[in-house]
Amino acid sequence: MIALARKYRPRRFADLLVQDHVAAALRGAVARGRVGHGYLLTGPRGVGKTTAARILAMALNCERQDRARPSGEPCGECPTCERIWSGGANLDVVEIDAASNRSVDDARDLRERAMYAASQEDRYKVYIVDEAHMLTREAWNALLKILEEPPPRVVFVFATTEPQKIANLAAPVLSRLQRFDFRRIHAAAIRDRVVQVLAAEGLAAEDDAVTVIARYADGGMRDALSVLDQALSLSEGALTAERVRQALGLIGDEVYAEVLAAVADQQAAPMFGIVDRLMASGADLVEFIGGMADLLRALLMDLTGADPEGLTTVQRDVIGAARARLTAGDVLRMLALLTEAETSIRRSANARLVVESLLLRWALMDRTVSLEEVLRGAAVGPPGTGTPRPSVASPIERPRSGSDRPVSSAPGPVPPPDAGGPLLVGPLTTEALRSAWPALVERGKAQSHLFGAILAALSPTAVEPDQVRLEMSQDGGPLLEGAQARLGAIRALVTEAAGRPVEVQVGAGVGKVARADRPKRLSDNDIKNQKLGEIRAKDPSLDAAAEALDLEIVE
Ligand SMILES: [Zn+2]
Numbered sequence: 001m002i003a004l005a006r007k008y009r010p011r012r013f014a015d016l017l018v019q020d021h022v023a024a025a026l027r028g029a030v031a032r033g034r035v036g037h038g039y040l041l042t043g044p045r046g047v048g049k050t051t052a053a054r055i056l057a058m059a060l061n062c063e064r065q066d067r068a069r070p071s072g073e074p075c076g077e078c079p080t081c082e083r084i085w086s087g088g089a090n091l092d093v094v095e096i097d098a099a100s101n102r103s104v105d106d107a108r109d110l111r112e113r114a115m116y117a118a119s120q121e122d123r124y125k126v127y128i129v130d131e132a133h134m135l136t137r138e139a140w141n142a143l144l145k146i147l148e149e150p151p152p153r154v155v156f157v158f159a160t161t162e163p164q165k166i167a168n169l170a171a172p173v174l175s176r177l178q179r180f181d182f183r184r185i186h187a188a189a190i191r192d193r194v195v196q197v198l199a200a201e202g203l204a205a206e207d208d209a210v211t212v213i214a215r216y217a218d219g220g221m222r223d224a225l226s227v228l229d230q231a232l233s234l235s236e237g238a239l240t241a242e243r244v245r246q247a248l249g250l251i252g253d254e255v256y257a258e259v260l261a262a263v264a265d266q267q268a269a270p271m272f273g274i275v276d277r278l279m280a281s282g283a284d285l286v287e288f289i290g291g292m293a294d295l296l297r298a299l300l301m302d303l304t305g306a307d308p309e310g311l312t313t314v315q316r317d318v319i320g321a322a323r324a325r326l327t328a329g330d331v332l333r334m335l336a337l338l339t340e341a342e343t344s345i346r347r348s349a350n351a352r353l354v355v356e357s358l359l360l361r362w363a364l365m366d367r368t369v370s371l372e373e374v375l376r377g378a379a380v381g382p383p384g385t386g387t388p389r390p391s392v393a394s395p396i397e398r399p400r401s402g403s404d405r406p407v408s409s410a411p412g413p414v415p416p417p418d419a420g421g422p423l424l425v426g427p428l429t430t431e432a433l434r435s436a437w438p439a440l441v442e443r444g445k446a447q448s449h450l451f452g453a454i455l456a457a458l459s460p461t462a463v464e465p466d467q468v469r470l471e472m473s474q475d476g477g478p479l480l481e482g483a484q485a486r487l488g489a490i491r492a493l494v495t496e497a498a499g500r501p502v503e504v505q506v507g508a509g510v511g512k513v514a515r516a517d518r519p520k521r522l523s524d525n526d527i528k529n530q531k532l533g534e535i536r537a538k539d540p541s542l543d544a545a546a547e548a549l550d551l552e553i554v555e
């Protein structure tokens with residue numbers, strides 16, 4: 001059986017996936033008889049560099065090319081095309097793998113051979129040098145001499161994944177080459193192609209199977225088709241995601257789902273079993289961390305309103321379930337912990353321990369409840385006495401109900417005191433807001449005790465048209481930080497109570513202004529972004545995580 005990657009390797013410029021810009025330029029050069037003496041094709045592996053070089057050689061030597069008015073496309077079928085396409089022996093097209101031909105002798109040999117003209121007058125001699133960055137300085141020097149005075153009808157095509165190395169080693173040669181940068185092939189394009197190939201082969205496959213292949217191929221078409229081959233060779237029948245994972249030794253999506261569910265439930269116990277099973281199945285724990293990072297990244301995109309692509313059905317379900325239970329802040333925190341684990345797993349002799357610790361830290365990440373217990377206990381006596389004062393509000397502590405999650409998710413025995421909606425009847429004034437404040441505190445308390453305590457310690461001191469200033473009582477000093485971390489949630493409550501969007505400032509009693517927000521229209525996104533901004537400001541390691549994720553944070 002011919003490998004699919006080979007069988008479906010393009011034979012014409014028109015079939016070069018995604019690389020339209022390269023295909024058009026090379027086809028045009030052939031058609032206009034303006035082919036250069038040297039080309040440099042750069043890009044990641046498996047995106048079609050060597051294939052493009054062969055198609056160029058085919059186009060230059062195709063038996064059916066009309067020499068008077070060339071179309072620029074090879075026929076792909078004549079004996080010459082066939083031979084070049086398959087990499088078979090050919091007088092005029094020489095393929096050199098620089099990785100295995102590095103000596104000076106080879107360089108001399110190359111130079112001597114280049115002096116021979118093509119086998120027939122209307123043919124081109126084409127040298128295709130793969131992994132060109134592996135060539136020695138001597139080889140480049142020899143090539144430079146050739147390219148300075150190129151024999152007619154000789155074309156060099158260099159393919160490399162690392163053009164920078166060539167720039168360092170052979171800048172003068174580089175300046176004589178026409179350079180084309182090949183792009184990574186987008187997962188969607190790989191998907192489409194894999195579906196095409198499956199159809200052409202008369203094979204059935206699950207959607208998710210193709211998704212997993214496209215993701216694994218990571219921008220390379222050749223890898224995608226090799227994986228497909230591998231999975232098909234594993235067993236008969238329709239291709240399933242499970243078979244693809246088996247072929248690749250990948251960890252199943254449901255494992256990641258299980259971890260995320262346990263984190264959402266703040267359940268530490270299941271984590272040991274999960275790691276046990278991973279170890280028993282011989283899974284690679286580094287891959288597990290990577291897979292977890294991919295899922296968290298997709299979840300974070302979803303939570304911040306972006307649209308993650310290339311997800312399997314299971315992954316979409318997982319994200320759907322996690323959406324209402326984890327905030328963007330939770331996920332950023334998880335990613336920060338994950339990044340730490342990623343670094344230490346490579347140094348540690350005990351990868352298992354690193355992964356277990358990570359999962360436990362996730363599960364125990366923010367015990368808001370216990371913090372609240374402490375505060376509730378403290379509320380019996382004078383505030384802040386008798387109990388160790390908690391350093392209020394870890395930045396990512398999970399609010400029972402923040403501005404970015406539905407209030408209905410608030411658990412607890414105390415039913416919400418009211419159905420929500422405006423608390424103010426007349427216009428928004430300081431007085432009106434002050435008298436509505438106790439009811440607003442009740443609403444906050446229904447979300448969490450800590451939040452209620454924070455609101456109770458605040459009082460409205462000034463109302464401008466769209467701006468409310470809240471000041472923290474002297475006793476509430478330690479709560480100020482918590483209030484600032486929850487500005488979005490407070491703003492949501494006040495906005496609800498006022499029946500229109502307002503901006504909120506929180507400050508210490510003695511004129512210490514915490515934030516000087518310009519009045520602006522409030523949207524869910526503003527709140528989310530502000531929240532993220534606050535989280536980032538408080539924890540620089542999250543800042544790095546957010547950077548790494550290209551997270552757009554306004555302000
Ligand atoms: Zn041909």
